[in-house]
Amino acid sequence: MAGDEGGGVNQLAQATVYGLLQGCLFGLVAVGFSLVWGVLNVVNLAHGAFVLGGAYLAWELHDAFGLDPFVSMLPAAVVLFGLGYAIQRWLVNLVVNAPIFITLLLTFGLQLLAVNTLILLFTANYRSIPTGYTGISLVLAGDVRVPLGRLIAAALAIGLTAALVYLTRRTRTGLAILATGMDRGAARLMSIKAAHVYALTFGLAAALAGAAGAAVGAVGTFSPADAGRLTLFSFVAAVLGGLGNMWGALLGGLVLGLVESWGGQLLPGTLVNAVAFAALVIVLAIRPQGLAGRAFYASRLEA
Amino acid sequence: MRTRMFLTVGVVAVLSAAACGSKGEAGGGAADNGTLVIGASLSLTGKLAREGILTREGYDVCQSVVNDKGGVPVAGSRRQLVIRYQDDTSQPDTAGQLVDQFNDKGVKLLLGPYGSATTEAAAAVVERNGQVMADSSGADDAIFAKGYRQTFAVLSPATEYAASMVQAIVDLADPKVRTVAFISADDGFSKTVTRGGIAKAEQLGLTVVGEEYVPNGTTDVSGALTKIKPRRPDVIIGSVHLAEGIAIVKQAKELGVAPSGGFAETVAPPTPDFTQALGATAEGVLGSTQWTPTTAGSDKWFGFAGDYANTFAAKFNGRQPEYHGAEATAACLALVLAVEKAGSTDPVKVRGALAGLDEQTFFGPLKFDSSGQNRTKAMQVVQIQGGKPVCVWPANASEAALRWPATKAAA
Numbered sequence: 001m002a003g004d005e006g007g008g009v010n011q012l013a014q015a016t017v018y019g020l021l022q023g024c025l026f027g028l029v030a031v032g033f034s035l036v037w038g039v040l041n042v043v044n045l046a047h048g049a050f051v052l053g054g055a056y057l058a059w060e061l062h063d064a065f066g067l068d069p070f071v072s073m074l075p076a077a078v079v080l081f082g083l084g085y086a087i088q089r090w091l092v093n094l095v096v097n098a099p100i101f102i103t104l105l106l107t108f109g110l111q112l113l114a115v116n117t118l119i120l121l122f123t124a125n126y127r128s129i130p131t132g133y134t135g136i137s138l139v140l141a142g143d144v145r146v147p148l149g150r151l152i153a154a155a156l157a158i159g160l161t162a163a164l165v166y167l168t169r170r171t172r173t174g175l176a177i178l179a180t181g182m183d184r185g186a187a188r189l190m191s192i193k194a195a196h197v198y199a200l201t202f203g204l205a206a207a208l209a210g211a212a213g214a215a216v217g218a219v220g221t222f223s224p225a226d227a228g229r230l231t232l233f234s235f236v237a238a239v240l241g242g243l244g245n246m247w248g249a250l251l252g253g254l255v256l257g258l259v260e261s262w263g264g265q266l267l268p269g270t271l272v273n274a275v276a277f278a279a280l281v282i283v284l285a286i287r288p289q290g291l292a293g294r295a296f297y298a299s300r301l302e303a
Numbered sequence: 304m305r306t307r308m309f310l311t312v313g314v315v316a317v318l319s320a321a322a323c324g325s326k327g328e329a330g331g332g333a334a335d336n337g338t339l340v341i342g343a344s345l346s347l348t349g350k351l352a353r354e355g356i357l358t359r360e361g362y363d364v365c366q367s368v369v370n371d372k373g374g375v376p377v378a379g380s381r382r383q384l385v386i387r388y389q390d391d392t393s394q395p396d397t398a399g400q401l402v403d404q405f406n407d408k409g410v411k412l413l414l415g416p417y418g419s420a421t422t423e424a425a426a427a428v429v430e431r432n433g434q435v436m437a438d439s440s441g442a443d444d445a446i447f448a449k450g451y452r453q454t455f456a457v458l459s460p461a462t463e464y465a466a467s468m469v470q471a472i473v474d475l476a477d478p479k480v481r482t483v484a485f486i487s488a489d490d491g492f493s494k495t496v497t498r499g500g501i502a503k504a505e506q507l508g509l510t511v512v513g514e515e516y517v518p519n520g521t522t523d524v525s526g527a528l529t530k531i532k533p534r535r536p537d538v539i540i541g542s543v544h545l546a547e548g549i550a551i552v553k554q555a556k557e558l559g560v561a562p563s564g565g566f567a568e569t570v571a572p573p574t575p576d577f578t579q580a581l582g583a584t585a586e587g588v589l590g591s592t593q594w595t596p597t598t599a600g601s602d603k604w605f606g607f608a609g610d611y612a613n614t615f616a617a618k619f620n621g622r623q624p625e626y627h628g629a630e631a632t633a634a635c636l637a638l639v640l641a642v643e644k645a646g647s648t649d650p651v652k653v654r655g656a657l658a659g660l661d662e663q664t665f666f667g668p669l670k671f672d673s674s675g676q677n678r679t680k681a682m683q684v685v686q687i688q689g690g691k692p693v694c695v696w697p698a699n700a701s702e703a704a705l706r707w708p709a710t711k712a713a714a
Contacts, residue, residue, distance in 0.1 A: 014529050014532075
């Protein structure tokens with residue numbers, strides 16, 4: 001746009017690449033949120049705090065042992081799985097049959113508790129995990145850069161989503177999760193323990209959030225104040241992509257990333273958030289079940 | 304089913320917007336003979352809690368130093384300084400109400416809250432009640448464009464934050480800088496900073512090739528950087544807070560945006576988090592600050608800036624003061640000096656003494672113009688060298704020479 005040949009095209013190409021990478025990261029952050037909503041019908045407002053839990057764990061592991069944040073995704077996922085399982089089994093399960101407002105309030109409370117605990121433990125300062133490949137980029141034609149850290153994060157996002165799809169479609173545990181989500185009564189008759197399966201699902205979602213947090217820590221900055229923003233992104237990505245399809249969150253994340261990135265190029269930069277929510281409103285008006293989702297009850301029948 | 308989805312969306316929006324907080328406890332009281340009571344509404348909880356507590360530390364240092372030296376001399380007697388705190392929970396409205404509460408209890412002399420938004424709210428109430436406020440951290444020029452007579456800011460105005468860096472670059476950079484681009488957060492304070500920086504750049508003959516605004520507090524500034532990249536500025540100046548400041552340096556590297564001179568970012572680089580988060584990438588980045596331990600000037604209460612740093616460190620387990628603490632102490636000092644000069648705690652007389660104040664202090668000169676701003680004091684420009692911010696401008700405070708170009712061009 002500044003007059004040099006092809007500048008505008010290169011800029012748009014760069015915005016597209018960056019938006020897609022950012023979108024994969026949004027997708028990774030959102031996939032657990034979407035899973036819990038789709039299967040348990042719980043809108044987990046503490047999801048962003050789980051993501052931050054993973055980020056701080058990765059930060060501590062890097063600080064203490066010099067562990068690469070992408071390697072730390074595994075321990076972060078394990079710890080968060082345990083935490084998520086416990087929270088669902090002994091807390092959320094108590095009210096999981098209550099109207100959705102009760103679980104909303106409960107998870108909102110959990111979020112406040114978690115954020116303030118993080119502030120006490122780690123202070124409100126902004127952090128970022130320094131890595132050797134921070135700032136290293138592959139250079140494409142037209143000086144379009146593909147940041148290496150974000151590329152790894154995007155690949156892991158796609159890989160983890162694929163693994164989740166495999167788990168829910170091809171394994172006994174996954175099928176039990178889906179079955180319980182579809183019809184708890186019938187699942188019980190098949191000797192599936194609903195309380196255990198719900199806890200397993202919530203734990204799985206927390207584990208994915210923890211892994212996402214480690215990736216966020218590797219490529220971006222984070223502070224306890226980001227919990228709300230991360231939950232909001234997850235919410236938008238989950239609704240955009242649609243529930244009941246494990247690829248939905250990734251698709252929604254990609255749309256969100258692209259819309260923000262293109263919006264940032266074509267409009268004044270302060271409007272990016274407005275553009276993202278405008279996209280959400282438009283999609284909901286045209287396809288209320290989301291881009292890849294199924295209409296509400298059907299969404300509870302198959303993943 | 305669709306209704307249910309929309310209902311959920313609505314509830315989530317309401318819950319996200321619900322900012323809960325409680326007001327500070329009641330307390331405080333009017334000045335009796337042996338004491339000088341000063342009120343302060345501060346953000347001790349909420350989103351500005353970190354800076355609010357740093358500000359309180361500065362006020363506390365002032366109180367203990369003044370009292371250790373016998374108290375404030377008022378017309379032949381000495382009064383112990385007592386600062387009463389109330390928590391405004393980072394909400395401007397609450398700050399205004401607390402100022403009213405102080406007034407109801409007869410507390411007429413006040414120290415400012417943290418930040419421009421809360422200070423602006425407090426200043427309006429101070430004006431109505433005829434109280435007097437020494438502002439320690441509200442730098443937005445908008446506060447002083449309303450004709451208020453009762454609020455005095457010890458710190459350099461917002462327009463100087465970026466302008467001082469522009470001046471430093473023009474004075475010191477070799478090879479000379481010709482073009483600059485601005486990336487600014489979209490809050491009132493940051494926009495004022497950017498306007499001041501652009502005016503200074505144009506006045507000094509630089510070409511401003513970009514002016515991009517990003518949402519306040521964002522961690523993704525890739526859009527602004529992508530737009531600026533083809534315009535090849537020599538320097539990118541960020542009018543930002545910590546989050547955006549870190550994002551600019553980090554994402555510029557990812558996107559191959561390599562200004563031939565370097566980066567300059569107002570308040571982010573002087574904070575320890577900046578170098579911690581960025582590691583070696585932070586090297587060479589310029590920043591501006593209200594105060595460093597090398598600031599020129601001294602006073603009878605705190606000595607030189609270096610002495611103040613030692614006093615502060617002795618009180619807080621060896622921790623060095625950030626500029627938040629120093630500017631808070633300076634605001635308190637301004638009130639103490641004014642009360643002494645007025646020989647009275649009467650708000651009208653103290654106000655008159657503040658308006659006529661012209662003192663050298665550890666914080667630099669304290670002298671207010673007719674709007675209540677301290678334009679005599681210069682901002683200082685720091686550069687990250689060896690992982691630490693060191694002062695490079697102005698000459699009378701600088702610790703090291705400017706390293707230029709600040710960043711090597713990336714491949």
